[in-house]
Amino acid sequence: MTAETTNTRARRSLPSMSVLGPIVALVVLVAIGAMMNSNFLGAANITNVLARSAFIGIIAVGMTFVITAGGLDLSVGSMAAFIAGLMILVMNAALPSMGVGVPIILLGMLVAVVAGILAGLLNGFLITTVGIEAFIVTLGTMGIYRSLVTWLADGGTLSLDFGLRTFYRPVYFEGILGISWPIIVFAIVVIVGELLMSRARFGRHCAAIGSNEAVAHYSNVDVNRTRLLTYAMLGLLVGVATIMYVPRLGSASASTGLLWELEAIAAVIIGGTVLKGGFGRVWGTVIGVLILSLIDNILNLTDLVSPYLNGAIQGVIIILAVILQREAKAKG
Amino acid sequence: MSYMKTTLLGCTMLALSGAAWAQDDTTVIGVSIPAATHGWAGGMNFHAQETIERLEETYPQLDFVLAAASDAGAQVNDIEDMVATRGIDALVVLPFESDPLTPPIQSVAEAGTWVTVVDRGLSVEGVEDLYVAGDNPGFGRVSGEYMVEKMPDGGDIVVLRGIPTTIDNERVDGFESAIEGSGINIIDMEHGNWNRDDSFNVMQDFLQKHDQIDAVWASDDDMAVGVLAAIEAAGREDIQFVLGGAGMKEMVKRVMDGDEMIPADVTYPPSMIATAIEMTAVGMVSNAPVSGTFTIGSVLITPENAEQFYYPDSPF
Incomplete structure (x- = not known):
């Protein structure tokens, strides 16, 4: 509620820094990138950056809802790796009977989406119905999925059949009017997510639960059902992200999706969503994701700092982006 | 107090009898390696398991304990457990990191256990009996x-x-x-x-x-x-x-x-773990000397010799 009132008041005069903060950080990064390298703003580079942001981005949109409702999910990276492995195994197994073609790709996509929803429901069920802390549940499932994919791959790498990979490849690399599919899917997910968060009852319920569970309960919000839905939705989006991920390299291993959960959570927080819940911003998450992948991109395109220090630069920029918002809050 | 003493005594006796039993008819070789977290380590785990299976059939008097650790700390625990509960006679170890693993391996070696180090060397020289090195x-x-x-x-x-x-x-x-x-x-x-x-x-x-x-x-x-x-x-x-x-x-x-x-x-073959286990086993069951350093060179694979390096069954 408070957040909404500040927003309306701010809009009349000047947008508050909590809104401007992440945007300013993004604009500064883009300006630095453009100054450093002439190819930075080229279509090819922008496509690369957006397409590779799409995995984390799609997951981070789901994470925004989970965090807004006062939850957390550490299992998404491992879940993505597990779903990718499962998808590859199923598609390879179905290859002799189905042959290379659209049906087998659709089967793979179905497996990913169903596995994602089931994995999300499992997390949600353990958190809401069984009543275990989200941190513990998802820490547990994180380990489970990571080991499962290692076990499925026998410690090595699961690879999609070469012919299938060639057929499936355009899903990552091609698209409509020069805009590749991951970017299109990412954009759709963001638009639907933004509408759900700011215009629909579901988004308001998430924020209500996140700011005060008891009050939400007495206001006739079905707390458990809404929470369960946020985890299921996140699971579904992990499945969608995996559908985009598998055609890129056509393989999954124990190192797939490593630390994606932390990147997704960082993107959500940089974007202005409150880590302890109660307020969420989907468009902010998108900016957070873009900031994170631009830092990597710029560091690769320039020779400014030793590659040993990449992590440090990232850390500094993440903290700066959040400080920018906090300072504004203290003033306004 | 007396309860504690009894427990301690009991433990010591158990450990002694365990060691005695191990020395009686079987020789126990402990193998401690990093878990299969990436492709190369996956291949290494595969070769370790395969070699152990084969050697257990060839030499019935040998018993193997295999542990894969997910980080350096866990590997130290694995090695301590092997010494305490299985009374190992030889240890084959591919250290996660040299520095943190050196002291625990050193104390294993000081207790008279045969130590074979693989791939990564220890920080102190002369600890191991056999060093199978990657180059x-x-x-x-x-x-x-x-x-x-x-x-x-x-x-x-x-x-x-x-x-x-x-x-x-x-x-x-x-x-x-x-x-x-x-x-x-x-x-x-x-x-x-x-x-x-x-x-x-x-x-x-x-x-x-x-x-x-x-x-x-x-x-x-x-x-x-x-x-x-x-x-x-x-x-x-x-x-x-x-x-x-x-x-x-x-x-x-x-x-x-x-x-x-x-x-x-x-090449940087993950199967170097097999070399190390094999040589250690030979040293345990025969009089053939196997101490020293054995460096596994990196070889260039070209279309002419590629067939020798192709293992279709390995996960890596």
């Missing part, structure tokens, strides 16, 4: 020499490095000294962390940054996979070839098939 500077050197041979007129190359570690530094140093003065310039170098996704991103950015790249030293087969995907997606024709490393079966297959983008590979 990281040699890996870099062989890769560099191949580059020089393949590009006699020189050229511009980009390099993808592994996770920042001593191993990676030794490889890159070996590579750089091998190409020195050959006219080959490293125009860019970044860490791809021995990871397909990371190397894909880095290579995409290299392709944006540099208009002309003659060749890529991916320094690892997993990274070569990411590099090839990025080149293919960008549709660039200027890159003549990509040199990986380690000997992953898919890459060896491509060398065997005469793929122009993958003309060669450099």
Whole structure:
């Protein structure tokens, strides 16, 4: 509620820094990138950056809802790796009977989406119905999925059949009017997510639960059902992200999706969503994701700092982006 | 107090009887390795298991304990458990990291247990009885020499490095000294962390940054996979070839098939764990001396010899 009132008041005069903060950080990064390298703003580079942001981005949109409702999910990276492995195994197994073609790709996509929803429901069920802390549940499932994919791959790498990979490849690399599919899917997910968060009852319920569970309960919000839905939705989006991920390299291993959960959570927080819940911003998450992948991109395109220090630069920029918002809050 | 004493006494007796039992008819060899968290380690786990199965059949008097640890701390625990509960007579260990593993391995060696160290050396010399070493500077050197041979007129190359570690530094140093003065310039170098996704991103950015790249030293087969995907997606024709490393079966297959983008590979065989277990077992059951250092050289795989290095059953 408070957040909404500040927003309306701010809009009349000047947008508050909590809104401007992440945007300013993004604009500064883009300006630095453009100054450093002439190819930075080229279509090819922008496509690369957006397409590779799409995995984390799609997951981070789901994470925004989970965090807004006062939850957390550490299992998404491992879940993505597990779903990718499962998808590859199923598609390879179905290859002799189905042959290379659209049906087998659709089967793979179905497996990913169903596995994602089931994995999300499992997390949600353990958190809401069984009543275990989200941190513990998802820490547990994180380990489970990571080991499962290692076990499925026998410690090595699961690879999609070469012919299938060639057929499936355009899903990552091609698209409509020069805009590749991951970017299109990412954009759709963001638009639907933004509408759900700011215009629909579901988004308001998430924020209500996140700011005060008891009050939400007495206001006739079905707390458990809404929470369960946020985890299921996140699971579904992990499945969608995996559908985009598998055609890129056509393989999954124990190192797939490593630390994606932390990147997704960082993107959500940089974007202005409150880590302890109660307020969420989907468009902010998108900016957070873009900031994170631009830092990597710029560091690769320039020779400014030793590659040993990449992590440090990232850390500094993440903290700066959040400080920018906090300072504004203290003033306004 | 007396309860504690009894317990302690009981434990000591158990441990003694356990050790006595172990020494009676069977010799126990403990094998401690890092868990299969990436391709190379997966291959190493596969070869360790396969070797143990085979040796247990060949030598009924040998008993093996295999433990795969997910980090250096867990590996120390594994080794302590092996000594305390299984009374091992020999330890074959591929240390996660040299420094944290040196003291615990040292105390195992001081207790009179045979110690075989694999791949990574310990920080203190002379602890182990047998050292089966991988040759990281040699890996870099062989890769560099191949580059020089393949590009006699020189050229511009980009390099993808592994996770920042001593191993990676030794490889890159070996590579750089091998190409020195050959006219080959490293125009860019970044860490791809021995990871397909990371190397894909880095290579995409290299392709944006540099208009002309003659060749890529991916320094690892997993990274070569990411590099090839990025080149293919960008549709660039200027890159003549990509040199990986380690000997992953898919890459060896491509060398065997005469793929122009993958003309060669450099081995860093995960099966070196098999060499170490095998030699330790021989030392335990026979009079053949096996102490000393055994260095496993990095060999260049070319279409001519690729067949010898192709293991279709291995996960790596």
